Amino acid sequence: MKTFIHLLRGINVGGHKKIPMAQLRECYESIGLHNVKTYIQSGNAVFQSEDEVLKSDLENAILGSTGFEVPTMLFSPEEWKSVQSDMNTVFVQLPEDHKAYITLLETAPSATEVNRLREKLGLEESLKVVGRAVYLSYPKSLAKPSINNNVLEKILGQRATTRNQNTVNALAKMIEQL
Known part of the structure; x- marks a missing residue:
């Protein structure tokens, strides 16, 4: 399993682009990610995958789950x-x-x-x-x-x-x- 760190930009700030962390975890799990953990409400996630993960796939999954675009950053451990x-x-x-x-x-x-x-x-x-x-x-x-x-x-x-x-x-x- 490969581990990834995913940061979302500009969510849950001033009532805009609200994403509950439970919804974010469900979104990631729905595309086959494992051991999804989030940290505070500002869009910080750690997860594992059997395959490589593309930032664009994560952003598209978030768009599908929330209805709005969220810029993100993806990091390896x-x-x-x-x-x-x-x-x-x-x-x-x-x-x-x-x-x-x-x-x-x-x-x-x-x-x-x-x-x-x-x-x-x-x-x-x-x-x-x-x-x-x-x-x-x-x-x-x-x-x-x-x-x-x-x-x-x-x-x-x-x-x-x-x-x-x-x-x-x-x-x-x-x-x-x-």
Whole structure:
């Protein structure tokens, strides 16, 4: 069996694109996926399959189940463990008064795109890009960071979805328990 991590973007936020996690689990099971587990209501799933799984097949199944399109990201356990390891390295010296987020991308950005992101950073903000992950941190006192998910998508020209450290760690633990 192969294990996968699937992240949904923009569901259950502000009353839009509501998908109960029970419905998401049923949707995945209906297309033959096994050991489906979800984490919190923001669209985080771990599952197993006897075959390769395509992101487009998952998105089509969600569309069929809910009636609306949901952008998603698909990761292997190796990719996810790398994201977690890099996160722990990048944020190891992070002051307690800072927030830290990991934005996950469809593809790794080019050096030019990363430089465009850096140009948007405020003085108190920090950014590091490793593969498909963008690690952002800034002081909790900062009312509005310069870079958010929408800014990233616009600059990079691709879909992105953001998670916090707790979610990254919880999904890594779920992988280990399968």
